[in-house]
Amino acid sequence: MTKEILLTGDRPTGKLHVGHYIGSLRNRVKLQNSGDYDPYIMIADTQALTDNARDPEKIRNSLIQVALDYLSVGIDPTKSTIFVQSQIPALFELTAYYMDLVTVARLERNPTVKTEIKQKGFKDSIPVGFLNYPVSQAADITAFKATVVPVGDDQEPMLEQTREIVRTFNRVYDCDVLVEPKGYFPAKGEGRLPGLDGNAKMSKSLGNAIYLSDDEKTVQKKVMSMYTDPNHIHVEDPGQVEGNTVFTYLDVFDPDKDTVAQLKEDYQKGGLGDVKIKRYLNKVLEQELSPIRERRAKYEKDIDSVYQMLIDGSNKANEVANQTLEEVRDAIGLNYFKNR
Incomplete structure (x- = not known):
């Protein structure tokens, strides 16, 4: 039986907290262990740079912490492919092709993007990469032909934008290369956990979180x-x-x-x-x-093996993403020298 491809991930901007655990991590472990899915779990370091470009050390320091959090909750690298976004060049080329199929006005209408722009206080100084991250996310999902994406309810507009890009690409280039994903959402009442102070948002910046690594x-x-x-x-x-x-x-x-x-x-x-x-x-x-x-x-006792896990996962992810990229180039007609 063919397994459904599952794609999910987190931005490495700090250790993960119990809100992440309830919102998605427990679901990932459950889906991984069901035997029905082939999971790819991405550490989205490039996406994290869209609003942390002037503090790259924060991303570098957080990378291994997020990997440790994944392993600690029961994500098994023999069942799930854990990889690092920046190490998959095909994702960035796919993003470039998809950008030509989406208008700035459509990106500005995305409810999730609008909310996050307001939360981060960008006003008129929105980084292009941040505005464009729904397109980048579409590249992440379609590169692995993911059929299922575990996300919170607030991410449904992002998935819909990915589906729009898939439909547009397949129609414009008269092909069926890209696959439309569907969301896998948390159970009722488990989508978002409030902060310790009662704030609706739990975050490191607000200092109101319990981290998975807390003693x-x-x-x-x-x-x-x-x-x-x-x-x-x-x-x-x-x-x-x-x-x-x-x-x-x-x-x-x-x-x-x-x-x-x-x-x-x-x-x-x-x-x-x-x-x-x-x-x-x-x-x-x-x-x-x-x-x-x-x-x-x-796992903290053998950090070298954790890094090796990320290297192995990224190598595997590269093979899959490169295959999709080759198909995308064929569909557009860019593989000029393929048979020469």
Whole structure:
């Protein structure tokens, strides 16, 4: 049986946090282990440079950290091909061809791009590479003829732009070289995890994240600082569950849904303190993070082998991407000297 090709990845701008884990990493491990997919997992260092070009050291330092995070959550290099975007030259040539099929106006209408431009405060100083990254992303996906792309709900406009490019290319050049991908989305309630401070966004820049590599004491300290209900001052006060970050995390991480339901009921009635529910959450998180932490420590002892994994993965990815590039050149008619 032919396996579906799966393509996913992350920008190396720092260590990955539990929001990444819930949003996509657990799904990647599940899909990898299902036996139904041939996964390619990209460390998108070139894409990270679109808004970090003046701080390349940040990207270089983060590359191996992201690789360690992948391995620590259970991504298996014998089942998944982990590669580095900048080491695949075909991706950049494909991007150049696709750019001719997309207008600036279409890129500016992309809802995901519009949101991220606002978040990053670019205003009128938008780097061309950043505006163009939906086209670059289309190259990443189509180079491997990915049929499935695990993403968050906010990335659906990016996938739709890739599908548009695929349809346009195949129509203009009268071929079926490129494949339209479909999204694989997180389960309801698991798409985005709020920050420890209650902010809808968890990020390194906001200092409100629990990282997969955090030690036990650090996790405990962060959990005990989490935002709950500001009006729940005394233990006997009735508390609010909605918008309470501790209960949001319990809903996601605790498999014992009956206990969570009981805790919510007790909290809403009054008589259950924030310290108690935070200690309970810390216990739940440790059950999830402890094995991840242990696997990471094992791989950290042999960094050379982690780099070799990236080299091997990039070599394999190059072979696949080069084959697609050859087909794209044939379709356009650019392989002038192929048979000479």
